[in-house]
Amino acid sequence: MKRLAFAVATMGLAGFAVAAHAADEERKVEKIEVTGSSIKRIAKEGALPVQTFKREDIQRSGATSVQDLVQKLPSMQGFTAPAVSVGGGGGGFSGASIHNIGEEHTLVLLNGTRVANWAGNSFQSSGGVDLNTLPVSAIERVEILTDGASAIYGSDAIGGVINFILRKNETAGEVTLTGTVPSKQGGADYKVSVTKGFGDLNNDGFNVLLGYSHDEQKAMKATDREFAKSGLIDFEHNGRKLRFFNGSINSIPANLEVYRESIEDDAYFGTPYYDINGKCAPAHVFRGGACRFDYTSTIEINPESKQDSFVGSFSARLGGDHTLYGDLLHSKFKMTSRIAPAPMSGFAINNGTAGWNNAMAQAHAADPTFVADADDQAIIYFRALDAGNRTTLDETTATHATLGLKGVLVGWDYNVGYTHSESKWDEYYTRGWVSANKIQAALDNLVIDPFKLPGSNVAAFNDIQFTGLYKSAKSTLDSVDVRGSHELFEMPGGSAMLGVGASFVREAQNYNPSSTARGVGDQIAGDSATEVPFDVSRNAWGVFSELALPVANNLELTGSVRHDSYDKVNDGSATTAKVSARWQPAKTILVRASYGTGFKVPTVTQTQDGFVQQFGVTGGTHPACLAVPAGDPLSGVCYPSATQWTQFNATNADLRPEKSEQWTIGFRVEPTSNFSIGVDLWNVKIDDLIDSVDEDTAFADPATYRSAFSSWYNPQSRKNEPIFLAKLFNMGTTVTRGLDIDGRLGFKTPIGRLTTQLGATYMLKNDYQTIKGGDFHSNVGKYEDGEVTFRFISKLSATLESGAFTHVGTLNYKSGYRDVVQRADDPAGCAVRSVNADGTTGGCVTVDDHQVGSYTTFDWQTRYQLNKSLALTFGVLNLFDRDPPFTIRNSGPHQLGYDARYTDPRGRAYSLSGSFKF
Secondary structure (H helix, E strand, O other): OHHHHHHHHHHHHHOOOOOOOOHHHHHHHHHHOOOOOOOOOHHHOOOOOEEEEEHHHHHHHOOOOHHHHHHOOOOEOOOOOHHHHOOOOOOOOOOOOEOOOOHHHEEEEEOOEEOOOOOOOOOOOOOOOOHHHOOHHHEEEEEEEOOOOHHHHOOOOOOEEEEEEEOOOOOOEEEEEEEEEEOOOOOOEEEEEEEEEEOOHHHHOEEEEEEEEEEEEOOEEHHHOHHHOOOEEEEEEOOEEEEEEOOEOOEOOOEEEEEEOOOOEEEEEEOHHHHHHOOOOOOEEEEOOEEEEOHHHHOEEEOEEEEEEEEEEEEEEOOOOEEEEEEEEEEEEEEEEEEOOOEEEEEEEOOOOHHHHHHHHHHHHHOOOOOOOOOOEEEEEEEOHHHOOEEEEEEEEEEEEEEEEEEEEOOEEEEEEEEEEEEEEEEEEEEOOEEHHHHHHHHHOOOOOOOOOOOOOHHHHHOOEOOEEEEEEEEEEEEEEEEEEEEEEEEOOEEEEEEEEEEEEEEEEEEEEOOOOOOOOOOEOOEOOOOOOEEEEEEEEEEEEEEEEEEEOOEEEEEEEEEEEEOOOOOOEEEEEEEEEEEEEEOOEEEEEEEEEEEEOOOOOOOOOOOEEEEEEOOOOEOOOOOOOOOOOOOOOOOOOOEOOEEEEEOOOOOOOEEEEEEEEEEEEEEEOOEEEEEEEEEEEEEOOEEOOOHHHHHHOOOOOHHHEEEEEEOOOOEEEEEEEEEOEEOOEEEEEEEEEEEEEEEEEOOEEEEEEEEEEEEEEEEEEOOOOOOEEEOEOEEEOOEEEOOEEEEEEEEEEEOOEEEEEEEEEEOOEEOOOEOOOOOOOOOEEEEOOOOOEEEEOOEOOOEEOOEEEEEEEEEEEOOOOEEEEEEEEOOOOOOOOOOOOOOOOOOOOOOOOOOOOOOOEEEEEEEEEO
């Protein structure tokens, strides 16, 4: 109680303004909760950098979804793209990350209220809101605060805030149909939306707005695009012809390991089909003594998806200056992803069975000197191509409801609201996922012969697949928010304003893997699941105060302080503060600056005690053995060859909240109403960052990151095998710094008004530690630790308004970067080799200076307003059909030849949209 009393007293003295300008603008800021308003007019520019995108801006962007709109903004980096679901564990999720600071540090609001984190977030993830569940047709505007705001919003707002404001108080109806079709096969998108309003709040005392939208995205195969069709790619570098390949040891026909206990070594290892026929089967490459499967040729690079959303809002005058309001969003998003057929890695066939006899015969046919021993273990590395692609349906259902009362009471503008928000995620396996028990029996009895070519076992595989609900999860957030603002006294620049508020939040998350996912009775072949259910919750409360002091007509000082307390978290109480200044030395010049502190608590699942769960396998291929000294428990614990390691994830009950400091300083110049330019320098420092060590980092320096490795007994191979253990820690410190630049120039021409707009972000620093107290690393302009921070991202648009026509051209740019380093002596096997004069593959090559090219696309859109009711829009995305730049990355999502996280594989796409108002 003493701590609470102190916090409230401090806030009453310090405070921060809900609004910084005239009284009518103050209420507007309070309603939307993001300080400031229009981004490009000094008259409405606040002390904090806010980007505002109105409905017409959204329409002109050509974005077909909320994630498409947000993730294309220059200030966004480090987010999860839909394509990550192709083998990258995305689960259908798509998020937002301001300045590459992370989705977990970007607070997403809907009408100014918190939204439940996506239910599919594992405890390894630090949280995030799924943008796929927000319908773009229901958005009135988006406001992005690109500065830390924990002192206003509490936890998670270290990097900034994105506030989606839904349409409301409309009476007209609108129907919109949109179709987008790439010039090449696959990836088409179709959308329909309907909205209708009833009643005018000002004239009728009430308003109700209802809306529905449906969106479908078609799948796109790797073979639909030349740059993505294979993991075997020839390229030139520094005048040399080179060959990149990333394949899998799990092949068809199968690779075979015969392990002999008496010699503690393999009596045979290789590909019988190759040894007998002198060549690999189609879609395979011989590397490291075995044929390796080109799995990339079988995947889909852009998942199929469907979204259905219903939106409703109401507001009603209650008399006096009081309004009852409510909002409801219910959305269902389905994503179907198809990845390579199931790998049967290290699968043991039982001794003495028909399948074992067949394996021994294959080994003898491959090597006539081989003589089987009765105790030999037959271990296969097999690809279930005849079962079809592993097909997963991820279904996310989001519901967000708010009920509140706002108005004026005894001179105070107040707002009291209750919000219930929930996210439900179900993951279904629909094809290609093979039952471990059934495949074991089929291999033992030779119902399936893994040494035959594809097509020989189709009927048998149809009978042994697992289909149905594999796992599900649900996250909920319930909050009560109370806030108010009031004029205090007059100052030389206007009225001093005080804002106060309090909030109570309850978070809960439960996770329910199926019995198969838990490994009870059966499991998925090639994925020895040991997933564990959980059901956790916690409570949190916060109080804050805000104060605005217009000390002069051209100078305003603001300050805020907030205290939050979370239960079930170590050091779960935090007090954060922020100060900012807005100085306008001339009517055409604005200078602003801010400094603040912030914090981020671990998610409700991350602090569970001793929670360890099998994740699957690592994203990349790694050495068969860990380089450890003799006597180490992992010495001699190996896979038969380089492969993807089994990965386990682990929570950490000792996690503490992250803490941050951030500052901004910027200016805006607007000499005329037709021209403005602004620059903001920002810096964010985060201490005690919650994360696990990246797999590439750990394998590159196993001595430093020895705790990231362990071993387990694999029931499928029946051997002790090493594992990669991704355990959460407070890792260290990150420092991110950059410049946000925007400009606008508008003027009349003989054929209409032309307006050009520029938005850009230039990254100066992204330094981070991978272990507490360790060296700082940087990935600005280079691929490092599995990711890239782009040095420069920009978006330049030109809009010509000519009568009934509006033409928009947009130039999108991402700078190039230094690619991942591929080494000739990589223990996991080299990924790049030379190409001999006769076209055959030569020896391993180190490539440590490959530069991934910049990525530039140009979009065009023309809108024709036939009359007040009907408008038609035609557009071309990526007009010049630019392919994504080539990269030799071989870890992360399964797409190869380009990085699906940073580019759009569709190529040129034509769009046509019609909108009718009634």
